[in-house]
Amino acid sequence: MSDPAAAGWFQIERLPAAIATLLFAAVLFFFLRQARRGRPLFIRRIAGLEAVEEAVGRATEMGRPILYCAGLDPMEEVATVASINILGQVARKAGEYGTRLIMPNRDPIVMTVAQEVVRDAYAAVGRSDHYDSNDIYYTTQSQFGYAAAVCGVMLRERTATHFFIGHFYAEALVLAETGNSTGAIQIAGTDSDSQLPFFICACDYTLIGEELYAGSVYLSREPLLLGALKGQDAAKAVILAILVLGSLLGLFGVEAGRWLGGGGAP
Amino acid sequence: MARGAWSARLAQGDRRILFLAVAATVAFPLLWPLNLPIRVSREARAFHAEIEGVEPGRVILLSFDYEPDTMAELDPMSLAVLRHAFRRGVRVLVMTTYAGGVGIAERVLAQAAAENGRTYGTDYAFLGYNPDFSATILRMGESLRGAYPTDHYGHPTGELSLLQGVDRYADIPLVVTISSSALSEYWVIWAGGKYHARIVAGNTAIQAVLIYPFLQTGQLAGMLGGLKGAAEYERLIGRDGAGVRGMDAQSLAHFLIVLFILLGNLGFLLQRRAARAREASP
Amino acid sequence: MKRTGPILLGFVVGMLMLVQFFTPNPWIAARYNNVLDWKQVVFGVTLILGVLSLLLHHGRRIRRRVAGWSYSGVTVAGLIVMILAGAVFGKERGPYPWLFAYVQSPMQSTLFALLAFYVASASYRAFRARSLHAGLLLAAGVIVMLGRVPLGEMIGFTVAGRFYSLATLSDLVLTVPNLAAKRGIMIGVGLGMTATAIKIILGIERTYLGKGA
Secondary structure, X not given: OOOOOOOOOOOHHHHHHHHHHHHHHHHHHHHHHHHHOOOOOOOOOOHHHHHHHHHHHHHHHHOOXXXXXXXXXXXXXXXXXXXXXXXXXXXXXXXXXXXXXXXXXXXXXXXXXXXXXXXXXXXXXXXXXXXXXXXXXXOOOOHHHHHHHHHHXXXXXXXXXXXXXXXXXXXXXXXXXXXXXXXXXXXXXXXXXXXHHHXXXXXXXXEEOHHHHHHHHHHHOOHHHHHHHHHHHHHHHHHHHHHHHHHHHHHOOOOHHHHHOOOOOO | OOHHHHHHHHHHOOHHHHHHHHHHHHHHHHHOOOOOOOOOOHHHHHHHHHHHOOOOOOEEEEEEEOOHHHHHHHHHHHHHHHHHHHHOOOEEEEEEOOOOHHHHHHHHHHHHHHHHOOOEOOOEEEEEEOXXXXXHHHHHHHOHHHHOOEOOOOOEHHHOHHXXXXXXXXXXXXXXXXXXXOHHHHHHHHHXXXXXXXXXXXXXXXXHHHHHHHHHHOXXXXXXXXXXXXXXXXXXXXXXXXXXXXXXXXXXXXXXXXXXXXXHHHHHHHHHHHHHHXXXXX | OOOHHHHHHHHHHHHHHHHHOOOOOHHHHHHHHHHHHHHHHHHHHHHHHHHHHHHHHHHHHHHHOOOOHHHHHHHHHHHHHHHHHHHHHOOOOOHHHHHHHHHHHHHHHXXXXXXXXXXXXXXXXXXXXXXXXXXXXXXXXXXXXXXXXXXXXXXXXXXXXXXXXXXXXXXXXXXXXXXXXXXHHHHHHHHHHHHHHHHHHOOOOOHHHOOOX
């Protein structure tokens, strides 16, 4: 059993988590319904995503390929899911312009999904003939082996546009600096806040944290995805209100964290 | 050289000069040590206290969550932690979540065990590498032997004397993760959040900065950050090693980078002033 | 069925993994363990898939003698040598551990060490006080960089007879504004993860099928 100390069908100490999950799901469903009903939902301008078309166009003009890195995390991670969504949009643009898209991968499952996404994207714009599965390949599981492979692609293939979209670790600076030294236009997006400073230093545009998750929504404007994004924002507003209330109560010596199942500050 | 050209060169910098300066700055104190003083942080003392608090004879879990790329920064802290545990008679169950971590774990473990006269199977054991860290960490919460039916050398884990009476996180007083990635967070979320394991973490300096929220909430009981964390721990156990030796080089390298930043800004300010002067003149 | 089947399976397994977190029921716990075991098996199989992809990709490059094909030759040779070394001589002694200790480890360490040089050049080029915000960021960066090394213990200032080193200031920066910002980002990322997980379970998010949303 997961927790021998608990009895019955429900672990009562996890009740706050269950309530929070249900509440969040309810908020999400509300905004999904709003989206299904066709209500317009506002999403602010994100500079990095506005630049995608320009970046792909630049590679086309120069006659050089695009490099796309989906990060180092496996397919089950949210950042990778978001990256593959954006890849679909980038691949569409690349297909429209007839520009080659190269994507080295660290994870074989991500590689498999990416191959299908890119193939479908090319097919959607009537450029199935342009798809080459050899350009979306597996390199190695090793972190810096992957970084070395990507740097090799940048220098040998002379890629004009780089996308670093996903979750990255220490190799981020190696990738971004090498790319910067080649003069390529670079768009990065990561929820890995330890690597954000390096991308901001070395890349032309950077999507920070949740802007990455908003990326595919922003580019596709798909109503259901937009509704889910608004639901997240609403939930964040609720959490913000709870934080402010909890801080005010804390000023008066009331440890509100205990009501939510927390132990209070050590 | 004209002043404008000089400030432009200062603002732009030359990579070759920067790289040579970094190399020289790191090499110099390795050859001529400066022996700068090392202050032990609160987080390192907390980490040390957790190992001190484990009763001799009990089993702790140590996970080598890194590969050769970060071994220069993390090997010193792994070795120091193992030395501390073995010296106190604490038994250690070792695993790794990276394929490249196997060789590292074997080497460091063999060194620490040999120094302290520890026996495999009784005082320590190496479970090895399992693919998919998320499934491994979660599975171990249900059953260690279920996650690892055999150790790295093929011995059935049910027959190891070390694992008698030890099959889940609840049986282990402390989980130690030495990690170069976000794996420390996953240990906290899955092993700590779901199975209430008590966890201490050693991380690279850049990852350590991300772990502070967990330290403040008590989800992590202690933390070592980067080579300095390793140096602090070596001082606490009274045995200096690669951590302490690297502190002089790291100090000077940081100082050099700050100097570079200031020089770059000087060049930038001079350029900006020159540009404004050109705009103002008729 | 080709599309509905995976979505239905995703829903069932997703709900199982969600429900098991809240219930100690032994039957659900056993199914949860089954899923975890299968997850490891699938991961192992995908590694084989990855190796095959690697061989096909580099094999094609070698056959067609494309620019830089010799690097592909080195890659394939390295893969074959390590597999043979481990299979023929074992993992514990012989060429396999030697190659790991004296070839792979130094190469990986060297690549990581490049970061020190890249940090220097990136900092020099990009860390500019173009505005008040950038100036504050610069000041905080300098304080933390010096405060995190022994040198920072020796540099500081005295206020009302008490010495405040850069290390103390660095701790303050890390444990107050840095912590607050990290928490904010973590909350946002956590909500994003939860929303994506709910969307995947309900079949709204279908990227993992490889067919696009």
